Amino acid sequence: MLNYALQRIGLAIVIVFLVVFALFVMIHFIPGDPVAIALGPRATPEIEARFVAKMRLDEPLYMQFFAFLGGVLQGDLGNDIFSERPVLTILFEALPYTVILATAAMAWSAALGIFLGCFSAARPNSLIDRITGVVSIGTITVPSFVVSIYMLIVFAVFLKWLPVIGAGEPGNFWDQARHLILPAFAVGLGWVGYVARMVRASMLEVIGENHIRAARSFGLPHRVVVYRYALKVAILPTITLLGIGFGNLLSGAVFAEIIFSRPGIGKLIFDMVMTRNFPVVQGGVLVTAILYVATTLTADLLAAAMDPRIRKSL
Amino acid sequence: MTDRFEPAGESAFSEDRKPAATLRMVLRTPQGVIGVTIVAVFLLSALFAPAIAPYDPFQINIPDRLQAPSLNHLLGTDQLGRDTFSRILYGGRIAVQLAGIAVGLSLAIGLVLGMIAGYGPRWFDNLMLLLFDTIRSFPTIVMAMAVVSLTGPSLEMVMAIFVINAVPGFGRIARTQTLALRNTEFILAEHSLGASTALILRRHIMPNVVGPLLILAAMDVPVVITVEAGLSFLGLGVLPPTPSWGSLLNEGFRILRDTPWPVIAGGLPLIITTLGFTFLGESLRDVFDPKLRKEP
């Protein structure tokens, strides 16, 4: 386990480093003059010079990279071009909204998905299994931003039961919860089907294995065989999948935040892209990537800890 | 071991080289029929859009603006009076082009990188894995927004972003398959005959790796279309007035207060094509890989 954990953590660190590197490369090598793009056509040479100095664009590239990397390591992601506020502060204001949305979406979709998956794997090819299958595919096929838009139409235009704009009054738990319902539904919907199908496939594979046949040959009832013997094995790949799925969820959250005007990271990055506020965009991308790496790492470690074959090895 | 009563050859193993046989097996299930039908309609309507479309998708007709669906305008009109149905048909052309090129390119690059990673030196394998993991750590849309903010929106950029994001998926499968094949007895046997690496990769590994990649390709077509639609919806992909499904949603969303119809209509083709390709992909997987088939 220690060996595995160290390897996995080491890998995560290397990946974050590469992400930083890639971000840096992206900004400096993708065609387009950042100065011109950031300041727009009306900038005077004087303003440009000040901007270049502030962003250290006049130093050699490798120096810029080390400055950037050093900043990242110290938690300094630069300042907002316009308001001059530290990027990190801005990001941390937005981050909770995104994390809450993604967690809520993941929680309800994974719970329902795992349940549906087990349920249909226990009765393969039954009517319920088939209905679950169709519903799963249905939820997978609707892109999450289309769900968000449709939800918006239905609730804003027709039903008007739930609030569709914003994240709710700060400090008011119930108001915030009510504002969370629609985006969390829209973001998680596709995941229900995805998780259900994954769990079902993984369960069926395990149920076909010899040890399940052996357990059945000892007269253990169906319930025990499925939920104690098979699920314990089948859940391991599912945990890993959920970790990876968090990344997809983040993409879905970006749309939901924009469509429902929820002040999370996604909306922040989108707004900053529109105003060409680079440091914030760059920081936002970095933070989401780190969030993703951390989630997959946690999922992998959790799955490893639950698997005695890995837990008990060095 | 149970007795081998599943007749051999029922898998597509021998038949998969003949597309007609594969199609026949796909068409055995209702899911396959629906999938193939939708995909066929999608391709044909894109191909013959100029012939089918009742109106010119660019023609502005202010008097007929913001109409609800009717016999004249099957899916209504937008704020400039353009026929939404015609615009969707033309949007399909963009989707087909994009999907074909982007998925094809990702498959080819992923196949080559994956096979080399699986068969080649260890360091290259580790490098590729690291690269794939790193790319995967960028949430697609966030990265796309960042890139497009630098380069400005364009169809080519959407394509490039998709390819970069999709290559790891193809590469990983190709690598895993190659790695599993690498130590099989038939590859050892080829080695013992003195077969060159190129021959082994081309003749003995590639045919066994391509199958799963094709399934992924079918599943990835709707992903490209969705990514394009998503970016265009945000105004970072195909720009108006070019009629793509995403730009339709983008324009429709702005006039949502006036009429919901363009948005509703713009989402439908996305949902339907995704459904079609997902069904097709699943049926293909059932045919190619009977191990994953439901029950005995």
Added chain:
Amino acid sequence: MARPVLAVRHLSVDFRTLRGRVHALRDVSLEVPPNKIVGVLGESGCGKSTLINAVTGLLANNAEITRGEVIFEQADLAKLSERELLKVRGEKISMVFQDPMTAQNPVISVGRQMTDTLYRHRKLSAGEKRKLATGMFRKVGISDPEERMDQFPHEFSGGMRQRISIAMALMMNPDLFIADEPTTALDVTMEAQFIHLLRELQADIGCAVLFISHNLGLIAELCDEVVVMYAGEVVEKGPLAEIFFNPCHHYTRRLIECDPSRVLDRSAVLPTIPGRLPNLTRLPAGCIFRSRCGHAIAECATKSPPLLAVSETHSVACFNHASLIERPAGGRAPRLKSNASENPVLEVDGVHVRYPTGGLIRRLLRPDAPRHMDAVIDVGLKVAEGQTFGLAGESGSGKSSLGRAIMGLTPAKDGSIRFKGDEIRGLPPREFKRYRRAMAMMFQDPVASLSPRQKVRRLVMEPFEIHGADGRDLNREAENLFQMVGLSREFFDRYAHELSGGQARRVGVARALALRPALIIADEPTAGLDVSVQGEILNLLRELQRELGLTYIVISHNLPVLRHVSDRVGIMYLGRIVEQGPTDRIFSRPAHPYTRALLDGIPRPDPSMRRKLESIEGEIPSITNRPPGCEFHPRCPIASDLCRAVPPAATELNQDHVVHCHNPLQGA
């Protein structure tokens, strides 16, 4: 006779498949009397597994019992509900399966799995269940049961896991115990231990046993009664001695004859049963064995023979069995002469094969752990032209690694490998390619060693494509090769998975022969083949050797096979050849205790030669954790202090007979 524990009457099972109904079992009847071990003998495809699954109610969803009943304690199991079946399986009938490595849940501790089998015994407290489980662990020979209860299956070796399987199966004190090929995945010495344990426990618990196997030796060793199955039918049944000494069905008789351990004359051609199993979707009219029988009479073609009594206890399904009562005189088998010369084709000296283990971080965490494992250590051998060298050993003995090292597929660390006098060890691939024409290798799995997406024709022509065709007509070459290995041209356009094991093996031989090599290394040439087919392949290999003057290295765990084909034999243990010498001498007067143990471990297909004792104790140690001194000493019955401290050097006895042992056995 007491009422049987289990009585299967006229059982027929069909499978619905996409290609139609497969009639997997037809009119099968058998009884298992109390306290007796009944063996079901049959080759692959005979319906053994379907029979067990039907008895235990574990048939797949597409199976259907079309007729007959399974009477167990006066109830028909075929008609019970799932709930009632669970009760029977949980309290009365238990099983052990073929593969010990997959028979237990990997994420639940073995103790928990043990106590779970007592699920139905609600009266027992958790503590009592655990106590019963530790007792059972002790009984099956697992030391420190208290501690090992909390371990997970992956922490046990294969042999131990099969013991755990037995322990789990016997926990509930079943009335009927079913063992489905329980030793097929085990090595010879482990198999002997397992059989010994099973016999002991059966006598102890006194349950009835249904023992399924394709291995005649095991059946002879263990069973009281035998049921012989062929293609889904019972063709003969009776007491063990009757079946072995007076087999009445032609299939039984031929099957017994096929066993290579019965053919003591090494120059004799092995008997075989030509032909294939009939297609069970479209059954032929008349006797199911007719096409392969050779003794069929007119009646056989029209009517299916019923099971008729030969004596009170012995019955057979054959119209023409009377002719069998007098056996034809032996010794009519044609003979093959060996034409070995003295010129060495291959000389191996002091070869090591070493594989690296562990990654960077593992190394940092455990700096003292070994960084590599030695699969082959200091091996030397010499094979003369036209000779066959047999390489024997259990799994993990390094025999395959050695074969691959000779072929340059795995690097040999040091020593020398000379092919016809040329040093070929460590040659760069480009230079080695020259020798690949002259050396060929056949791999274990006949089907899996053929590329799955290429037609057979292409596969057979491939060696020419790789090494240059020299303007030859490849199609004609392929046809010639096919003729040499006895395959008809209809197989040209097939894929590997469309061939039977025997046919695929022939294609493998054709590929190996294509470039007319001098040396062929055959890794387990008979693995995965039924006894009746195994003889065909061995005969073919020997015939080709005689015609083409080939030299062979045959790698196998199957000692009777090696005895039959080899001129010289080397016995490997933990990467070393511990003994080598002329075949007759090794088999008649082994000098190394390990060789002796291996030979004793072979079950004899003769009920009058049952072994009394476990031949050898303990398990093969891991090659990453070698014992000091003589590596065999922990398992050696005659180990001395010297053996525990000093590794033995090679001792030449006589006649080229070399052994690595401080105390070679007397008489050698």
